[in-house]
Amino acid sequence: xxxxxxxxxxxxxxxxxxxxxxxxxxxxxxxxxxxxxxxxxxxxxxxxxxxxxxxxxxxxxxxxxxxxxxxxxxxxxxxxxxxxxxxxxxxxxxxxxxxxxxxxxxxxxxxxxxxxxxxxxxxxxxxxxxxxxxxxxxxxxxxxxxxxxxxxxxxxxxxxxxxxxxxxxxxxxxxxxxxxx
Amino acid sequence: xxxxxxxxxxxxxxxxxxxxxxxxxxxxxxxxxxxxxxxxxxxxxxxxxxxxxxxxxxxxxxxxxxxxxxxxxxxxxxxxxxxxxxxxxxxxxxxxxxxxxxxxxxxxxxxxxxxxxxxxxxxxxxxxxxxxxxxxxxxxxxxxxxxxxxxxxxxxxxxxxxxxxxxxxxxxxxxxxxxxxxxxxxxxxxxxxxxxxxxxxxxxxxxxxxxxxxxxxxxxxxxxxxxxxxxxxxxxxxxxxxxxxxx
Numbered sequence: 001x002x003x004x005x006x007x008x009x010x011x012x013x014x015x016x017x018x019x020x021x022x023x024x025x026x027x028x029x030x031x032x033x034x035x036x037x038x039x040x041x042x043x044x045x046x047x048x049x050x051x052x053x054x055x056x057x058x059x060x061x062x063x064x065x066x067x068x069x070x071x072x073x074x075x076x077x078x079x080x081x082x083x084x085x086x087x088x089x090x091x092x093x094x095x096x097x098x099x100x101x102x103x104x105x106x107x108x109x110x111x112x113x114x115x116x117x118x119x120x121x122x123x124x125x126x127x128x129x130x131x132x133x134x135x136x137x138x139x140x141x142x143x144x145x146x147x148x149x150x151x152x153x154x155x156x157x158x159x160x161x162x163x164x165x166x167x168x169x170x171x172x173x174x175x176x177x178x179x180x181x
Numbered sequence: 182x183x184x185x186x187x188x189x190x191x192x193x194x195x196x197x198x199x200x201x202x203x204x205x206x207x208x209x210x211x212x213x214x215x216x217x218x219x220x221x222x223x224x225x226x227x228x229x230x231x232x233x234x235x236x237x238x239x240x241x242x243x244x245x246x247x248x249x250x251x252x253x254x255x256x257x258x259x260x261x262x263x264x265x266x267x268x269x270x271x272x273x274x275x276x277x278x279x280x281x282x283x284x285x286x287x288x289x290x291x292x293x294x295x296x297x298x299x300x301x302x303x304x305x306x307x308x309x310x311x312x313x314x315x316x317x318x319x320x321x322x323x324x325x326x327x328x329x330x331x332x333x334x335x336x337x338x339x340x341x342x343x344x345x346x347x348x349x350x351x352x353x354x355x356x357x358x359x360x361x362x363x364x365x366x367x368x369x370x371x372x373x374x375x376x377x378x379x380x381x382x383x384x385x386x387x388x389x390x391x392x393x394x395x396x397x398x399x400x401x402x403x404x405x406x407x408x409x410x411x412x413x414x415x416x417x418x419x420x421x422x423x424x425x426x427x428x
Contacts, residue, residue: 120231146198148196167227
């Protein structure tokens with residue numbers, strides 16, 4: 001398999017078709033990330049297209065040897081954030097209404113294991129976009145708070161708080177579901 | 182000995198780097214405190230549940246063709262050696278021409294050369310005011326049809342839809358980009374008409390995009406039949422949000 005840098009060199013020599021290989025390598029990851037951010041397939045597909053068009057147009061300025069995926073990821077995150085800021089007409093839950101955590105009693109691990117995936121996804125849908133972004137970067141890309149802060153341009157403390165509150169919101173939902181069942 | 186509150190705070194700080202000392206203290210606390218141990222297990226279970234949920238993505242449609250269609254190949258860089266060769270050839274040609282011009286020439290030759298020069302002067306055509314450009318990119322995003330007035334119905338908006346000349350064609354003539362769009366098919370993908378899947382024909386290309394936030398009723402509203410409405414212009418910008426503007 002050709003290294004990313006060799007493919008990029010070919011593309012810059014005018015062989016546009018070589019870009020297909022790069023897309024095939026990374027489009028799944030970009031889609032997964034975009035879907036985690038946006039929660040809608042159509043939107044995520046649009047972002048994938050947007051991301052790769054930008055990647056292609058910026059290839060001449062790519063200079064981070066051996067770190068192609070982080071570079072693509074940065075572009076993808078920017079595209080997702082632009083998409084969120086420009087296309088979200090639906091009013092989401094206000095950040096201040098997300099539980100800060102003290103009201104969640106400690107619960108056993110079994111409660112979370114019983115929680116249906118669909119319920120988790122539904123609960124994530126109700127979270128503010130910024131919380132979804134933090135969750136997606138943490139759990140899909142396994143980034144640390146500092147790395148997430150670098151990518152999104154927000155303070156580390158803000159990212160920490162969002163992650164913590166998002167988890168607590170999900171934990172509270174698990175407890176409520178468990179009580180209902 | 183670490184306090185429970187401190188242990189809880191560390192357990193909740195997901196994604197934060199712990200110093201080796203903190204990690205050691207937390208570990209020893211968890212060994213001694215069954216309540217915090219249970220909390221730690223619960224945190225792990227929640228984390229794995231979230232990760233599982235985010236890992237469950239729907240089928241992904243390959244986008245490579247759509248993206249490649251709208252990319253312009255990078256121009257092949259010229260080799261420096263070749264440039265030098267051209268420069269040398271040009272110098273040689275110039276030397277020959279100068280040498281020929283300095284040498285003795287018959288009068289008939291001079292006259293013929295002057296005639297050719299005059300002809301070239303008169304036949305010189307100015308550069309065209311426009312440059313032929315490739316067809317607009319087929320990947321057109323139509324979204325955010327913001328529409329404040331309820332006086333419009335979606336079919337009317339569609340009828341009046343046309344494609345504005347993209348920015349990059351500014352100053353050039355691009356008949357395809359100015360051609361009216363033709364809505365080939367539509368599919369309602371959400372209730373209440375807030376989200377539509379439209380297939381639009383643009384020149385020889387057909388693109389399908391989703392329109393969100395259409396706040397107009399899908400069915401003709403008889404109550405609006407006699408309402409006087411200003412004309413609408415739907416602007417479809419490649420890769421950018423479109424908007425409906427009153428003109």
